[in-house]
Amino acid sequence: MQPITFTTPRTARYYLLGESGPAIQQVWFCLHGENQPVPELVAQLVALDTPERLLVLPEALSRYGLPSDGQGPRRIGADWFAVGDLMPDLTDLSNYLDSLAAEVLAACPPDVTITVLGCGHGGAAAARWLAGQRTHYDRLILYAAVFPPEIDRRATLKALPTRPVTVIATTIDSYKLEADGRALLDDLDEAGLPARLQYVSEGPVTLAALGSTTPLR
Incomplete structure (x- = not known):
């Protein structure tokens, strides 16, 4: 017996820091990592x-409850990719993020600078989304990015438009080897993309480090 796919509308959730309007000069699309509740990413940014x-x-479309620590409300995580059958998820995430970007940017000035930040699995999701080349952006930040083995990282990077890429990595041993930035930087160079690597090595990596390691404009 084989599964049969069926396309149906989904209700997605997202969070905003700031408000759309004529004063906006920069828009950042920030994609969370695996098992990372979006409110926790909000707090870091x-x-x-x-x-x-x-x-x-x-927020990724596949939501689930995380183990409770016995204090406060239950934490909710979400995944960008399902194990074993990624293609439907890749199509869904691209359609979702393209539609969301179009709606958000329609309420902003046309000359805003667009940054896409992907953390962990969110880095792979961001790269796959932008490789479709339906949403314009000015730069991509890959923060401890992890590409699932089912995704061809080199092919994905080669499909990206020529935009600057910043790879932020860590020397902390507790992080997955896939997140090491050197191999990713090599793949970006091979793809012909202008890229640079920056390390954060003091204590656990936090996205707040973007304020000091990455130019904001």
């Missing part, structure tokens, strides 16, 4: 919330 910057944090 609060330092980037300024009047001229709008941060958009979409």
